[in-house]
Amino acid sequence: MLTAVTGINWGDEGKGRVIDLLAEQADIVVRYQGGNNAGHTVVVGRDKYVLNLLPSGILHPDVTCVLGDGMVIDLEHLTKEIEALRGKGIPITPENLKLSKRATISMPWHRVQDELEEARLEKDGSAFGSTRRGIAYAYSDKYRKKTLRLGDLLHLNEGYIHNRLHMMLDAKNMELSGCYHQEPMSYPALLSWCEKQAAAFSAYICDTGAFLRNALADHKKVLLEAQLGAMRDIDYGIFPYTSSSSTISAYGPIGAGIPGAPLSHVVGVLKAYSTCVGAGPFTAEKAMSESWKDDLRRAGNEYGAATGRPRRVGPFDAVASRYGLQCQNADRIALTKLDVLSSMKEIPIITEYLQHTKHIMDFDPTDNMDNLLPVIDIVPGWQQDISHCRSYDELPDNAKRYIETIEKLLDHEIQFISVGAERNQYLTKGEWL
Incomplete structure (x- = not known):
């Protein structure tokens, strides 16, 4: 069985929470795109784990995790992430972590380029809100064929790899020195860096495609883990304020x-x-006052898992969510952080947008979205703790009403509801997995 877990909105929906739960029944968990520019947070007892590159399944001892072909991998960041988990007693070996030989390496200069360009754009207020971790530049060089893939680290003693490294470095030094007036990087330093990464990760690098095909042939349960959400997809998101990869389940x-x-x-x-998190159109934040948003941000601890940046917040947006649901073609929906709303006397929901006097029901990221205003309906809150609820019937009537209102707006049943950060704080209804 092959199941994908994807984000319907802008990312940070709580995918790590859902993947961690589903990983209990999975054999393999695979990250299929993105890099270390976002993260998943998983709470296990008193421990909180922030995972930027490693799939959430790494917290389960019987699960094999894979970093797939579509990723860009910062090996220095991966080293730190592995060391942090090992420090908490999580074993990581070539048996439970496999790196695709086709995955793209995020080279040392990619972070440098990202930082320099974002700083340049900030001067006139046109920055993209990048995490400055080099993701866009790694993907750019992937499509320009001017970077390495992980499998190349296994062949560093071969001449064709040296030729490619020289070509790449010459081109990159022209960009960095000519555009940003940076000191050129040296070839010996680059080769030394590659040799260090090869020594650390050669045992983990393999043909993960063959591994996964064999697993599916043996009827293993494989879980695909997405980073970010539909609104950050390079093709279907709020371009250019997107990630640089495809976040879509397909x-x-x-x-x-x-x-x-x-x-x-x-x-x-x-x-x-x-x-x-980040720049770009976000109609939901226009709906409520700053104090309302501050209260929600504190209640939900809405700060980026990768960067610590405060997240922009607003009411549930049915217009954007219908679009994201269409993009992801989801047959199951998980709703997270319902408990965060428990203190509210009244809860707003965005049902449509208004453009001057025109009512907008469909989300179109190719339109100018800056002049859209949200239209909200208010539903009554439940104002009581729901973190102990383990069945749908145990929820307060107004909590059920909130869920059912969202279901009606999306024309789709919600099968999973999170009522707290702990592993056991959830309930299901209808046909789950």
Whole structure:
């Protein structure tokens, strides 16, 4: 069985929470795109784990994790992430972590370029809100064929790799010195860096596509983990304020290394309200006062898992969510952080947008979205703790009403509801997985 877990909105929907739960029944968890520019937070007892590159399944001892073909991998960051988990007693070996030989390496200069360009754009207020971790530049060089893939580290003693390294470095030094007046990088330093990464990761690098094909043939349960959400997809998101990869479930098998493999299920993850990290149109934040948003941000601890940046927040946005659901083609929906709304006497929901006097029901990221205003409906809150609820019937009537209002606006049932950060703080209804 092949299941993808994807974000319906701007990312930070709580996918890590859902993946961690589903990983209990999975054999393999695969990250299929993105890099270390976002993260998943998983709470296990008193421990909180922030994972930027490693799949959430790494916290389960019987699960094998894969970093797939479609990723860009910062090996220095991966080293730190592995060391941090080992420090908490999580074993990581070539048996439970496999790195695709086709995955792209985020080279040392990619972070440098990202930082320099974002700083340049900030001067006139046109920055993209980048995490400055080099993701866009790694993907750019992937498509320009001017970077390495992980499998190349296994062949550093061969002449053709040296020729490519010289070509790449010459081109990069011309960019960095000519555009940003930086000191050129040296070839010996670059080769030394590559040799260090090869020594650390050679045992982990393999043909993960073959590994996954064999696993599916043996009827293993494989879970595909997306980074970010539909609004950050390079093709279907709020371009240019997107990530540089495809966050869409249909890309999952391709980015995992098993193109053509059919998905059994797509789990789309929604948050019970709207959040966004980074620049770009975000109509939901226009709906409420600054004090309302500050209260929600504190209640939900809405700060980026990768960067610590405060997230932009607003009410649940049915217009954007319908679009994200369409993009992801989800047959299951997980709703997270319902408990965060428990203190509210009244809860707003965005039902449509207004453009001057025109009512907008459909989300179109190719339109000018800056002049859209949200239209909200108010539903009554429940104002009581729901973190102890383990069945739908145990929820207060107004909490059920809130869920059912969202279901009606999306024309889709919600099967999973998170009522707290702990592993056991959730409930299901209808046909789950």
